[in-house]
Amino acid sequence: MSAVIEPRVEYDVESIRRDFPILKRLARGKHLVYLDNAATTQKPRQVIDRIVRYYSEENSNVHRGVHYLSELATVEYENARGYVQRFINARDVKEIVFTRGTTESINLVAQTWGRKNVGAGDEILISAIEHHSNIVPWQMLCAEKNATLRIVPVADNGELLIDEYERMLNPRVKLVAVGHGSNALGTINPIKRMIAAAHANGSLVLIDGAQGVPHMRVDVQDHGSDFYAFSGHKVYGPTGVGVLYGREALLDAMPPWQGGGDMILSVSFEKTTYNALPYKFEAGTPNIAGVIGLAAALEYVSSIGLDAIAAYEHELLVYATNRLREIEGLRIIGTAREKAAVISFVLEGVHPHDIGTILDQEGIAVRTGHHCAQPVMLRYNIPATGRASFGLYNTKEEADVLVAGLRKVIEVFR
Numbered sequence: 001m002s003a004v005i006e007p008r009v010e011y012d013v014e015s016i017r018r019d020f021p022i023l024k025r026l027a028r029g030k031h032l033v034y035l036d037n038a039a040t041t042q043k044p045r046q047v048i049d050r051i052v053r054y055y056s057e058e059n060s061n062v063h064r065g066v067h068y069l070s071e072l073a074t075v076e077y078e079n080a081r082g083y084v085q086r087f088i089n090a091r092d093v094k095e096i097v098f099t100r101g102t103t104e105s106i107n108l109v110a111q112t113w114g115r116k117n118v119g120a121g122d123e124i125l126i127s128a129i130e131h132h133s134n135i136v137p138w139q140m141l142c143a144e145k146n147a148t149l150r151i152v153p154v155a156d157n158g159e160l161l162i163d164e165y166e167r168m169l170n171p172r173v174k175l176v177a178v179g180h181g182s183n184a185l186g187t188i189n190p191i192k193r194m195i196a197a198a199h200a201n202g203s204l205v206l207i208d209g210a211q212g213v214p215h216m217r218v219d220v221q222d223h224g225s226d227f228y229a230f231s232g233h234k235v236y237g238p239t240g241v242g243v244l245y246g247r248e249a250l251l252d253a254m255p256p257w258q259g260g261g262d263m264i265l266s267v268s269f270e271k272t273t274y275n276a277l278p279y280k281f282e283a284g285t286p287n288i289a290g291v292i293g294l295a296a297a298l299e300y301v302s303s304i305g306l307d308a309i310a311a312y313e314h315e316l317l318v319y320a321t322n323r324l325r326e327i328e329g330l331r332i333i334g335t336a337r338e339k340a341a342v343i344s345f346v347l348e349g350v351h352p353h354d355i356g357t358i359l360d361q362e363g364i365a366v367r368t369g370h371h372c373a374q375p376v377m378l379r380y381n382i383p384a385t386g387r388a389s390f391g392l393y394n395t396k397e398e399a400d401v402l403v404a405g406l407r408k409v410i411e412v413f414r
């Protein structure tokens with residue numbers, strides 16, 4: 001696998017769209033307008049082809065055979081780990097653990113580091129705008145350990161109250177767990193500042209990067225997180241694979257999680273010794289094709305350029321926000337100054353589910369509901385929102401189609 005790729009010189013969205021076979025298809029007889037990228041992204045043929053090639057030419061189990069294919073699969077699997085390490089600028093490949101996704105990465109930390117290090121009276125800080133994946137594992141841990149979960153509040157515009165956060169830090173706070181970006185509101189949190197404040201307080205920080213990695217350059221050494229979790233499928237890679245980055249000293253001191261093959265050095269009925277990092281946390285046959293496909297996806301976004309993607313998506317966000325604001329009775333929920341291209345909205349007099357159903361008839365895929373962030377809905381006193389989330393292949397024309405679709409929704413309910 002190549003190391004660093006020169007980004008494309010200019011952002012050519014039409015050429016990028018040609019990389020994604022699914023974007024050519026129709027949905028309900030209309031051109032597909034896919035605006036549900038926060039849920040999952042579509043896959044470029046570079047990723048699809050890589051997975052096909054793996055199964056056609058390289059498939060074997062890793063880390064066990066001395067035969068040719070097993071060696072080949074192992075090299076590709078470990079090269080992928082190296083690619084992920086360079087992609088997020090981790091210090092060492094040992095710091096990259098492959099998981100099923102963000103959810104599993106967070107649960108791994110809660111169940112291993114958390115069980116070992118969190119006790120009665122300790123506190124874990126999360127924020128009011130977390131996805132359920134970054135709430136429930138901590139609730140479970142706190143219930144088991146008699147620890148307290150505390151919630152950093154959010155302002156009306158969707159920004160966390162950072163001064164309040166800094167006041168909440170105290171010696172009992174063992175861990176701060178916050179999202180890099182909010183899937184429900186689009187808010188990008190000032191994680192570098194939040195991490196520095198937590199470290200000054202002696203607390204560790206886990207960043208839920210599910211909505212970070214797809215939208216911006218992530219450098220774990222620069223922002224300084226102790227753990228960073230993300231999913232392959234939200235960054236144009238396959239489902240069923242994700243990453244837990246953890247600082248080596250922390251991972252090293254954590255007990256293993258699942259027991260099984262590959263995570264051991266030796267097993268007898270009397271005593272088992274565990275494997276070195278990162279294998280200690282990768283019990284059983286991993287998602288080899290998924291890991292290789294994930295590296296292909298990261299290579300793909302690198303070839304476009306993370307900064308170019310961020311700039312392009314920002315342009316889309318500004319354009320779509322302005323167009324949506326033209327619609328009478330439409331209210332955008334989440335207007336933080338730093339936002340990813342995620343727009344949640346409610347439409348006066350129309351239930352979000354009806355919005356989703358009518359837009360679907362137009363071939364427009366948006367998500368409606370609570371977005372696995374029910375506390376956010378409660379905070380803004382709404383049952384659900386419609387949500388358009390943009391990716392690197394979306395266009396301003398698609399934002400126009402969305403606006404036209406919403407005008408149809410309004411017609412129906414007039």
Ligand code: 7TS
Binds near residue numbers: 038102104183
């Ligand atoms: N954290 C955030 C911020 C997310 O947006 C999601 C998924 C997760 C964690 C969980 O990721 P997973 O890959 O382990 O499932 N968000 C969404 C969404 O917005 N719509 O569907 C899934």
